[in-house]
Amino acid sequence: MDRKNRLINVHQPYYFFHWHHLMDHMKTLAVEAGAEFLFKSEVTDLIERNSRCIGIKYKDKNNKIHEIEGTSVLGCMGHKDPLGKRFGIKRAEIDCPTMKYYSVNAPQVNLSEHPNLQFYLIPPKMLDIAPKLPPAVAYVFPLADGEMEAGLMLRLGQLNGLEDVEIPDNKLMHKVWDHLTETYPGFSDFFKGAETDYKKLTVISNRRLFENVIPHERGGLIFLGDTIGFSEANGSSGLYFGMAQADFWVRLIRENMGSESDIWSESFIKTAKKRYKKWPVYRHIKKSYKDIVLAEKIMFKFCGSDKSLNRWWTPLMALLQMKS
Ligand SMILES: Cc1cc2nc3c(=O)[nH]c(=O)nc-3n(C[C@H](O)[C@H](O)[C@H](O)COP(=O)(O)OP(=O)(O)OC[C@H]3O[C@@H](n4cnc5c(N)ncnc54)[C@H](O)[C@@H]3O)c2cc1C
Structure with missing residues (x-):
């Protein structure tokens, strides 16, 4: 009801902004970094070879199917993600x-x-x-x-x-x-x-955290953000945390690109998963779910x-x- 009033001092400040300011700025940065945007295109499936993800298939606005191959695929299609189901991501348990x-x-x-x-x-x-x-x-x-x-x-x-x-x-x-x-x-x-x-x-997407972020035995795909419930459960904030998670994985992969010819080697997958579990932001999210x-x-x-x-x-x- 409306009977009690108490002020909780949060330790982290809140920032209010209009959504399009954030989106416009992110788009500018991505374009500057050389990213190509494919609007009205829909990812439909993964391309896999020998238990590894090596790319995606997508449908363009004329329903034509295309394929893009790459060393790493970031699966960040939010709560509408069509790919996670086969790896055990159940939306009803996350959203x-x-x-x-x-x-x-x-x-x-x-x-x-x-x-x-x-x-x-x-x-x-x-x-x-x-x-x-x-x-x-x-x-x-x-x-x-x-x-x-x-x-x-x-x-x-x-x-x-x-x-x-x-x-x-x-x-x-x-x-x-x-x-x-x-x-x-x-x-x-x-x-x-x-x-x-x-x-x-x-x-x-803040009901449960899906843990298996690298779902293929030999890597290639990483699930991020709302797709796996990577948001602060008690504040329902996902913006910062999804971006931090992308940053974490991209840095880790880039670091490895310089040192190994097979980016998704068995040892890299093992080390990467270990570092992810020790990463303070991951621990913060885990704790928020527990709390x-x-x-x-x-x-x-x-x-x-x-x-x-x-x-x-x-x-x-x-x-x-x-x-x-
Ligand atoms: C109304 C609302 C208000 C919120 N307010 C806050 C807030 O104040 N602060 C905060 O921190 N968090 C907030 N959140 C949570 C935050 O928005 C999410 O946690 C965050 O946007 C998740 O980012 P993401 O990149 O994982 O997914 P999304 O932002 O959902 O991005 C996924 C993208 O993938 C696209 N996509 C989906 N399927 C396909 C496909 N098959 N092919 C190609 N593209 C596809 C979608 O169109 C979308 O653009 C709010 C959420 C909602 C719904």
């Missing part, structure tokens, strides 16, 4: 349904009143209109006076341990969103008189109801503060 909302005309958003991110924890069985809804978090990021990003994220870490909860279909997810923005105490205040600039049901499982277990399984959550709020906040 969490999420509503995303943005408004630049939200008269009730006032930074002097709400300068911070607002979170509303919704434990199971709390909403009459969706009694089987899994635990969820609704949030508002006030960006400027009259401007906000908001959303609703299902938290599925405890799905198997909770009784009578199930992932809602798209229709119910929209219904829940409308209900929350119209009536939920505190949360709905931000939406009074607000005009919707963007509203979409999508997914965030969120614990936090969700305490909040949604141990506390369970809104009454209990409110009763235990102060120690809970201390725990979240420690983990933030």
Whole structure:
């Protein structure tokens, strides 16, 4: 509900920016570095030889199939990735349904009143209109006076341990969103008189981390980013971490290119996997998954109801503060 207020000081700062600024800049850097963009083209399959990935097949805008060969393929097609299934990546185990909302005309958003991110924890069985809804978090990021990003994220870490909860279909997810923005105490205040600039049901890939990043016995392909859930599970941030992961692997491969004729030698694969597991960013992501499982277990399984959550709020906040 809207009964308790506490401020959690996060140790890392948040940066707000418009998506296209990041994308435009990344594109400029990639073009400068000699990358060629193939728009309206779709990767359809891998090219493999002797248990190694040596390239990809893609379909162009005229449905013509092409092949590109290369020493290393970075599999970073996000949650729409068509390739991971055969290596054991199950999207339903990695993705969490999420509503995303943005408004630049939200008269009730006032930074002097709400300068911070607002979170509303919704434990199971709390909403009459969706009694089987899994635990969820609704949030508002006030960006400027009259401007906000908001959303609703299902938290599925405890799905198997909770009784009578199930992932809602798209229709119910929209219904829940409308209900929350119209009536939920505190949360709905931000939406009074607000005009919707963007509203979409999508997914965030932060439910489970897929570990087998080099899926072929003799290498060649590396899975990165949202494809394998490489995002900070407790902050739902994937942008920095996916880029850092790409940076890590590209540097490692380039380093090896100078020293070995067979880039994907057995010893390289072994060393690379070892270095990846010791890499502080990988450890940070692993820890974020561990932390969120614990936090969700305490909040949604141990506390369970809104009454209990409110009763235990102060120690809970201390725990979240420690983990933030
Ligand atoms: C609405 C929303 C808001 C978010 N906000 C934040 C935030 O504030 N901060 C943060 O850190 N993270 C945020 N995230 C998470 C972050 O966006 C992702 O973690 C990150 O974009 C993952 O990067 P990626 O490169 O792995 O995948 P993506 O960004 O999904 O990129 C994958 C690309 O591959 C393309 N593709 C898919 N299939 C094919 C195919 N067959 N052939 C060719 N191309 C294909 C897709 O079109 C896409 O361009 C948000 C996510 C969503 C959905």
